[in-house]
Amino acid sequence: MSTRDLFTLRNTHFRIGVGITAAILIVTAIAGFIVLPFAQPWVQFANVWDAICSAAGVTQRAPDVTAPQQAKRLSEVVLTSNTLSRPSQEAIGRGATLAQRCAICHGPTGVSRADSPNLAGQYAAVIYKQLHDFRSGARSNAVMSPFAVNLTDQEIADLSNYYAYLPRLPAYHPTPQLPKPNIVIYGAPMRGIAPCGACHGSLDNKTGSPWLEGQSEAYMKAQLQAFATSERRNDISQQMRNIARAMTAQEIEAAAAYYASQPPDVVKAVD
Amino acid sequence: MLVNRKLILAHFWLAFAVFGVALTLGAWQMFIRSPIGTWLSNPELYYRSLTAHGTVMGYVFPTLVAMGFGYAISEAALQQRLVGVRWAWAGFWLIVAGSIMAVIPIALGRASVLYTFYPPLIGNVFYYLGVVLVVVGSWIWVALMSVNLRVWRKANPGAPVPLAMFANVAGSYLWAWTAVGAALELLLQIIPVAAGLKATIDAGLARVFFSWTLHAIVYFWLMPTYIAYYTIVPRAIGGRIYSDSMARISFILFLVVAMPIGMHHTFADPQVGAGFKFIHSAFTALVALPTLLTVFTICASVEIAARLRGGRGMFGWISALPWDNPMMLALAFSFVMLGFGGAGGLINMSYQLDASIHNTQWITGHFHLIFGGAIVIMYFAIAYDLWPHLTGRELIDVRLIRTQLWLWFVGMIVTTFPWHWVGILGMPRRMAYFDFGDPAIAPQALSVILSAIGGFILLASGIMFIVILARGMRAPQIDAGPYRFALAVHQPKTVPVALNTHALWVALMIGLTLTNYGYPILNLALSSGTSVPAVYVGAQ
Ligand code: HEM
Ligand SMILES: [Cu+2]
Numbered sequence: 091m092s093t094r095d096l097f098t099l100r101n102t103h104f105r106i107g108v109g110i111t112a113a114i115l116i117v118t119a120i121a122g123f124i125v126l127p128f129a130q131p132w133v134q135f136a137n138v139w140d141a142i143c144s145a146a147g148v149t150q151r152a153p154d155v156t157a158p159q160q161a162k163r164l165s166e167v168v169l170t171s172n173t174l175s176r177p178s179q180e181a182i183g184r185g186a187t188l189a190q191r192c193a194i195c196h197g198p199t200g201v202s203r204a205d206s207p208n209l210a211g212q213y214a215a216v217i218y219k220q221l222h223d224f225r226s227g228a229r230s231n232a233v234m235s236p237f238a239v240n241l242t243d244q245e246i247a248d249l250s251n252y253y254a255y256l257p258r259l260p261a262y263h264p265t266p267q268l269p270k271p272n273i274v275i276y277g278a279p280m281r282g283i284a285p286c287g288a289c290h291g292s293l294d295n296k297t298g299s300p301w302l303e304g305q306s307e308a309y310m311k312a313q314l315q316a317f318a319t320s321e322r323r324n325d326i327s328q329q330m331r332n333i334a335r336a337m338t339a340q341e342i343e344a345a346a347a348y349y350a351s352q353p354p355d356v357v358k359a360v361d
Numbered sequence: 362m363l364v365n366r367k368l369i370l371a372h373f374w375l376a377f378a379v380f381g382v383a384l385t386l387g388a389w390q391m392f393i394r395s396p397i398g399t400w401l402s403n404p405e406l407y408y409r410s411l412t413a414h415g416t417v418m419g420y421v422f423p424t425l426v427a428m429g430f431g432y433a434i435s436e437a438a439l440q441q442r443l444v445g446v447r448w449a450w451a452g453f454w455l456i457v458a459g460s461i462m463a464v465i466p467i468a469l470g471r472a473s474v475l476y477t478f479y480p481p482l483i484g485n486v487f488y489y490l491g492v493v494l495v496v497v498g499s500w501i502w503v504a505l506m507s508v509n510l511r512v513w514r515k516a517n518p519g520a521p522v523p524l525a526m527f528a529n530v531a532g533s534y535l536w537a538w539t540a541v542g543a544a545l546e547l548l549l550q551i552i553p554v555a556a557g558l559k560a561t562i563d564a565g566l567a568r569v570f571f572s573w574t575l576h577a578i579v580y581f582w583l584m585p586t587y588i589a590y591y592t593i594v595p596r597a598i599g600g601r602i603y604s605d606s607m608a609r610i611s612f613i614l615f616l617v618v619a620m621p622i623g624m625h626h627t628f629a630d631p632q633v634g635a636g637f638k639f640i641h642s643a644f645t646a647l648v649a650l651p652t653l654l655t656v657f658t659i660c661a662s663v664e665i666a667a668r669l670r671g672g673r674g675m676f677g678w679i680s681a682l683p684w685d686n687p688m689m690l691a692l693a694f695s696f697v698m699l700g701f702g703g704a705g706g707l708i709n710m711s712y713q714l715d716a717s718i719h720n721t722q723w724i725t726g727h728f729h730l731i732f733g734g735a736i737v738i739m740y741f742a743i744a745y746d747l748w749p750h751l752t753g754r755e756l757i758d759v760r761l762i763r764t765q766l767w768l769w770f771v772g773m774i775v776t777t778f779p780w781h782w783v784g785i786l787g788m789p790r791r792m793a794y795f796d797f798g799d800p801a802i803a804p805q806a807l808s809v810i811l812s813a814i815g816g817f818i819l820l821a822s823g824i825m826f827i828v829i830l831a832r833g834m835r836a837p838q839i840d841a842g843p844y845r846f847a848l849a850v851h852q853p854k855t856v857p858v859a860l861n862t863h864a865l866w867v868a869l870m871i872g873l874t875l876t877n878y879g880y881p882i883l884n885l886a887l888s889s890g891t892s893v894p895a896v897y898v899g900a901q
Contacts, residue, residue, distance in 0.1 A: 104859065107617075108865075111617065114644070114647070115640070119640060127635075145637075275400070276402075288404065294405055
């Protein structure tokens with residue numbers, strides 16, 4: 091016998107094999123696409139075809155619902171790991187010129203003498219997102235907002251690239267390095283808090299999260315408290331608010347003091 | 362007649378070497394996330410290790426065992442020199458190259474994406490290219506198995522294909538088609554993004570492609586084990602195969618019902634329609650058929666051996682079995698683990714029950730019991746059985762072999778039973794750290810410690826296994842005689858064409874894939890707006 095005799099209805103094995111398989115397929119299809127959808131009293135189908143389409147997973151347009159009006163603006167920035175990669179020398183140069191107006195608070199080398207954030211060597215995507223949020227009003231600050239409202243998209247990108255390009259320098263008034271508190275290395279898994287370093291650079295970096303080493307203690311504490319009370323709300327999907335709300339006051343103190351005491355050169359390099 | 366012994370040995374040695382490394386990583390993972398290890402402070406190291414462990418155990422190790430065993434079957438069962446030896450070596454070296462290519466980015470922390478790839482997480486492109494090379498190398502093996510069978514058929518027109526080779530080729534076809542899902546995912550979706558040609562990926566579609574591979578790959582892992590059940594065990598314990606046709610039917614059923622059911626891995630996924638989930642679930646239940654056929658046939662074959670040895674009575678024959686024979690032990694252990702694992706599998710395949718254990722440690726406990734336990738213990742048995750024929754030297758230390766098998770069995774039970782248990786309690790899988798100091802999960806600490814101890818028992822057993830094989834390379838020389846497979850009670854003179862060829866069953870396998878996967882894949886591929894930005898490992 092050859093395969094020519096295999097695929098013919100005269101071959102019992104062919105009849106049985108194909109027959110049983112097809113029968114099972116048909117029975118399960120009827121059950122899965124017609125019987126079971128109608129067996130769910132809580133779903134209404136217009137007709138059989140409607141039920142079949144639903145069970146097959148046909149993509150359907152959701153009815154037009156308007157998103158609820160937000161009392162306050164939320165961040166509309168879209169960040170991917172490709173945002174702002176590979177800036178040109180000119181872009182950095184333009185950024186340097188623009189940055190002169192920032193120096194009064196953020197320091198001529200990007201390291202602040204006041205309690206403003208240090209920007210030298212900060213991830214470009216971070217500065218980019220914050221400037222956009224200040225401009226749109228998603229984040230507001232009496233000093234910063236007026237500077238941001240008049241920036242163009244190009245200027246925001248150039249500034250971000252310039253600061254990211256600057257070398258990371260030690261902070262002013264460094265304190266002796268503190269040991270890592272638990273909240274920083276372990277987070278608090280039972281309260282849904284990941285270790286800080288899982289996003290903020292010392293273990294791994296998630297796009298849009300700043301590195302924190304050497305930042306002002308007072309500044310970090312204030313931001314954590316602002317997240318916890320939802321006074322600050324420009325974090326995408328409440329990522330930081332959810333964490334800050336679950337932190338205790340002592341943990342906030344400890345995390346801010348720890349990060350302020352660290353030199354910035356332990357931060358994971360950007361590629 | 363084993364001519365190309367070097368080729369077969371090379372496959373086995375590479376398989377067991379990488380197995381040893383991955384096993385050590387596995388034991389370390391168990392330890393480090395248990396209450397007896399101190400937290401690393403860096404979850405990335407855990408995921409690096411997990412990616413290496415999963416990639417080796419899932420892709421490299423079983424593939425090499427199936428290939429080496431397949432070449433041995435082809436030569437010994439067909440009594441014909443392997444055709445295409447150079448190609449076989451080319452396949453082997455592709456796997457070596459692919460493994461090295463994949464392991465470097467993993468070790469550097471550039472590909473901590475786990476062996477299921479997890480898009481939109483994207484790692485270094487060389488990791489995926491390495492996996493592709495491994496698969497391509499194994500496809501050469503598939504082609505060679507088919508070619509060798511064809512050559513044999515020409516020389517023996519109409520003769521029944523020896524069972525071992527029939528099953529081996531069925532396994533190779535299953536693998537060829539199974540791997541297509543992940544290959545499509547890698548080539549069409551992931552690699553373009555990893556290479557920087559695209560920045561978005563349809564993660565839902567990728568999961569559907571992966572499910573195409575993920576279920577049937579399990580049956581590919583299982584094939585050498587089933588071949589050993591049917592064609593080695595009865596011979597080794599002095600019995601006969603109860604029914605040659607039953608065996609053939611089991612293997613072809615695996616082709617048909619193992620492949621188009623992978624969507625039971627996407628029960629919790631919103632992008633797949635419930636109707637398709639139901640069909641896949643129903644077909645999954647059909648896998649019970651070849652499984653139960655096998656359990657029945659093998660028990661009957663074993664009973665034949667016992668009665669030939671003078672066993673009597675309804676159950677009295679069991680004590681007449683050669684329990685000091687490693688093959689007998691391995692089979693018994695494998696069946697016990699298959700039984701427990703199968704019972705757990707019933708829960709996984711039920712749409713509703715699955716929800717209670719989805720993504721928990723239950724799943725990892727389950728597949729370690731089936732794969733690491735029932736399947737891998739037979740890989741050991743295969744190696745022990747073949748070794749004297751490959752090296753021309755005797756494996757003298759039968760007691761050590763028995764101890765090794767006992768340890769693997771005990772270790773696997775100690776590891777996986779508590780592992781299932783914490784899963785039922787809700788402990789999620791793929792977590793690098795658990796805070797057992799917290800009262801909410803403190804009661805689970807004991808179970809996790811038990812699992813970790815089991816892991817070290819397994820590690821000890823694995824080391825013993827490698828030592829036994831290595832010592833076997835230097836033992837006194839013997840003439841092991843020709844390598845034989847078990848004979849059936851009624852050795853077939855002729856076999857109906859449907860049970861002597863694979864075409865009909867391969868056609869059904871492909872046909873069912875089209876009916877069960879065609880629409881979901883097309884629907885996702887053609888819908889717009891389903892892609893999300895890729896998240897690059899280690900990038901900022
Ligand atoms: C010493 C014995 C072993 C131990 C202690 C061990 C431990 C582990 C652990 C802890 C995980 C991670 C589970 C999770 O993240 O929830 C894992 C995953 C895995 N193991 Fe093992 N393992 C061992 C042996 C094996 C064996 C023998 C195999 C198969 C031959 C195997 C195959 C796998 C696979 C495929 C994964 C999945 C990786 C993933 O989920 O990405 N393991 N193993
Ligand atoms: Cu499966």
